Amino acid sequence: MRYEDWLLRVLTYIHDNPDGDLSLDRLADVAAMSRFHWHRVFHAMTGETCAQVVRRMRLHRAAGRLVREQTAVENIAQACGYPNPRSFTQAFRASYGVSPIAFRKIGRLDAPALLQRIGDLTxxxxxxxxxxxxxxxxxxxxxxxxxxxxxxxxxxxxxxxxxxxxxxxxxxxxxxxxxxxxxxxxxxxxxxxxxxxxxxxxxxxxxxxxxxxxxxxxxxxxxxxxxxxxxxxxxxxxxxxxxxxxxxxxxxxxxxxxxxxxxxxxxxxxxxxxx
The missing domain is CATH 3.20.80.10 (Regulatory factor, effector binding domain)
Incomplete structure (x- = not known):
């Protein structure tokens, strides 16, 4: 079960530290494995690379905050591991198809249900x-x-x-x-x-x-x-x-x-x- 324990430890670390060091070297340290072997083990067990999981989890966290909060986009970007707003916008658009600001307008959750507009969401x-x-x-x-x-x-x-x-x-x-x-x-x-x-x-x-x-x-x-x-x-x-x-x-x-x-x-x- 130790490989499962290592994997869960790394996933928890990614979730708890979206703005932290989530480099391959750091995640290998969290797993207590060599960088080379850890990457192979992680990809084989999850079907994704470490970088793909980190990006997906960070952007999911950001998407949730965009529609639930009025926090400035640049502050959300930084809290989710993107100190450069431009790189955050590029990554978000590549994954979600729209800019963070447009996504906030499409998915806003503060309007009454019958007045809510959901844009292109079917x-x-x-x-x-x-x-x-x-x-x-x-x-x-x-x-x-x-x-x-x-x-x-x-x-x-x-x-x-x-x-x-x-x-x-x-x-x-x-x-x-x-x-x-x-x-x-x-x-x-x-x-x-x-x-x-x-x-x-x-x-x-x-x-x-x-x-x-x-x-x-x-x-x-x-x-x-x-x-x-x-x-x-x-x-x-x-x-x-x-x-x-x-x-x-x-x-x-x-x-x-x-x-x-x-x-x-x-x-x-x-x-x-x-x-």
Whole structure:
């Protein structure tokens, strides 16, 4: 298990130090391996280079802050490891397809749901489906939902390190609390994957998602703007649907992989269990 432990230690370090030294040499030191061997191990276990993971995690952090805060773009850039605003803008545009300022305007989250404009992000109609009961393996998260990415990275790394993907379905996030009613530090969520194997592997937690009638909206766009989808689901579709939500948490099913999919092409099923 030591390779898995080394990998998780490095992913945690990247998440906790977005503005720090995340060079290959520094990450090799965190993993306590030689620079040459660490790079090969990391790439083989995650499917990405260290530089790709660092860039993706830094830009995801920045995207979330852009739509949740009024902090100056240059300050967000610096806090996410880009002391040069120009290099930040270039990296952000290359990944998200628009400048940081344009992304903030497209994905702003402070407007009422019915007045919110989502620009080029595509919202699909809501369907009612008979979803199956699902058993998940993964890790619990407490705190801001925007920070659950750390647990998704860790859960995926653990699954990959143990060659468990053949027994897994899609990555799924479960959100147990209403972020408008519960303090951010107390929000409870779960990041994992559908488990189709036998006993729960050591080191994983497990959650069961109830099956049955479920309202499903397929959202296209960056994870940082998913709240726009929930606003449309709760503020637009639900009041006119004649449906009542069940006493069960919403969950999100990732339909493609953020490691090889541009943020504006990401597809996520937002699932609301119905009574």
């Amino acid at each position: 919202m699909h109609p809501v369907e009612i489906r008979d979803n199956p009961t699902r058993r998940l393996i993964g890790l619990s998260h407490k705190g801001a939902y925007m920070n659950i990415g750390e647990k998704f990275e860790a859960a995926a790394a653990m699954i990959g390190a143990r060659n468990l993907w053949e027994d897994c379905g899609p990555m799924i996030g479960v959100y147990f609390d209403d972020p408008d009613a519960v303090d951010e530090k107390d929000l409870r969520s779960f990041a994992g994957a559908e488990w189709r194997g036998g006993d729960i592997p050591d080191g994983f937690e497990t959650v069961e998602i109830r099956g049955g009638r479920t309202a499903v909206m397929t959202y296209k766009g960056p994870y940082a703007t998913l709240k726009s989808g929930y606003d449309a689901l709760y503020g637009g579709w639900l009041p006119t649907s004649g449906e009542t939500p069940a006493d069960a948490p919403c969950y999100e099913i990732n339909l493609n992989d953020p490691r090889d999919t541009p943020p504006d092409e990401l597809l996520t099923d937002l699932c609301m269990p119905l009574a």
